[in-house]
Amino acid sequence: MSEPRLGAAMDVRFGATVEEFLTHLTDMGLNHVELKREYLHGHPDAPDAETVGELAEQYDVSVTYHAPFRDWNPGSFNDAVRQSSVEQVRRTLDDAATADAGAVVLHGGSVPRRYPEWVRATARENALRSLAECAAYARSVGVPLCLENQPRDEGKRRYTTTPDELAATLEAVDVPPESVGVTLDVGHASVNGEEWEAFVDRFGDRIRVCHLHDNDGSADRHEPLPDYEPIVEAVPADYFVFETKSVADVAACVGADPEPLETAFRR
Template structure:
């Protein structure tokens, strides 16, 4: 197992990240919605900021203002694809994986089947580009309740239909949508390459530390421990998270290694 820390807690203080990471022995996942959360990403600056980092690096592609599943405005979906393509090509020059959302998670789905087809159309193209560039494209489950583009069965099926991509299961999102998380892990099998780990109250996407919400972690650890292939475990805590807790949880996961089912965070 590989352990990563998503740098959300540093979004508004990104220049503090290098000092924090000096004694972190795992990987990192950087966000691309601007180093201060609501700004543009300076590609050269962001790449240089972590150029000396010895661990593995992943990139979370942009979240806001892009939507691959815009049926009513197909030009918007096409523009979103081009934006994702350029970010993906940039990420491929220094990162091992990139995370992609299936759609803009808070948008109403007036034409769900058509939106699914459009999203798949562009995801397949991005997957092909990722293969050519030598970077793993991880597709994440997003959207809640009636804004969820793919339910748990459809999410598993997505990776049967598109071989060039891998699954990233966001545990917090799955908890809110009442998915059988252990079953999804088993059903995805080797198509599952990563998990975003965070907790919540079952209703809101709070990105709390593990154990601070209602998620049934013992079932998840057991399902993860039963996998025979390597997984990327990515702590994705809210920007207000305690850095002490973040590092402690990351180190506990690192120490747990393959017997991740026995961690006690």
Template sequence: MVDLAFSTNAYTEYDLSEAVRRIADHGYAGVELLGDEPHAYFPGFGDADREALLEALSETGLAVSNVNANTAMGYYDDAPPSAFFEPSVIRADDEAREWRIDYTKRAIDLAETVDAPAVCLATGRPLPGTLPENAHDYLRESLHEILDYAEPRDIDVGIEFEPELLVENTEEVLALIDDIGRESLGVNLDVGHAAVYGEDVAESIRRSAGSITGVHLEDIVGGRRGKHYHRIPGEGDLDFRAIFDALEDVGYDGFVTLELYTYPDEPDRAAREAAAALESYV
């Protein structure tokens, strides 16, 4: 049986410790930590921030499901609109790529501190001038360096695929995992991303059996080839019975994390209604 967690990336109007406490108020067993502004942007996340977070976790009894290091918007003083995944681990610029590798290592440090099982990482998009085959070379090199750091700390790294990124579907992430050939690399499976790519979500889960480091959950309007907009479960077309049945079939017993960053103005409502909608599945 899985447990529910909720990501702090819906609570960007609150500091990290307050976000943790608010999520606990809605009955969740776990919390995912946003590894970015305004929560744990690692160049500015100091000892006092870490102690405040540990105090909130101790006070609430919440487990940490994952450290979400997909984005690093704090890198920019004035971020352009599509900068979410930059600088990425597939950048041709050596300095920018190394910055992102080190950033991911800091996410691993936080995961170790809070006893989280994994961090998640998105590949980013191949930018103009970087051929996809060259981006794959950078990705492999980056992942081996990251995994060399993660493995002694017993932290898994989950690649989160997303349409339009270098790794954008189940087939590609599983091929990457096979290519890298290290047990600590898996998939942080966002069911909505599978749906908007046009995949059968339950089949994506079954194909990923044994490689799932974590699950992101949200609803999507339109199901297959729907628009990529995260909605509260019940407000879209995903079949959550089929999703949870598939997770049970593959023996997944970790956290399923609601990722509803699309509700920054009403995160408490999103957390409350999502928990109620999924109560019968967990």
């Protein structure tokens, strides 16, 4: 891809159809959409993958998908839950392939910190096993996974919160960079007290997707990030995605008037 794409993620809270969102997205000069699985599960008029591909062509936008991150856990110590979570990633990869999407964003799983060490060890091994299985499937359908750096959680142990942790997870499953890349989430890096530049230094061209949002360091608030251009210039990603809680916040990122969006998307 010669020029990086800049767009936004659809959130189930937006209350809009994909086509409505694409209309306003392109009016704001953006050319990429990320479809969260939760949106596709939750919206009554969510399109199937073939329709997503048709809409992407019609509106001249690129597409990425975000695998589920609610009500699932690829690192569960309950293997039935783990297998079900892997299956949801496979379905997301199938849809991404059908829609000609460029990547599928993936979280790395978690386990409650209060659980015994042997449970936490099992959960860690299951998370790595799940990532390896998902990576193998990604290779088979030709859509790369992009493992995301997650925010720290006081109650849960996560495996990708720092550059060292993310690197250790990728190295532990021993998958080639073309099968599993990285999603750099600058807001998650910030709330963890990490510089996003450290991820760029560590992973370089392995970063294919970059999530753009802001916070004050106290919580993962997904606030607008108007000062995004230096990040786009410095991060060697293919897709840059504003990941905010409202369409008005997307408008705020690019200096557009939020009023038409608030009116159009009010449900």
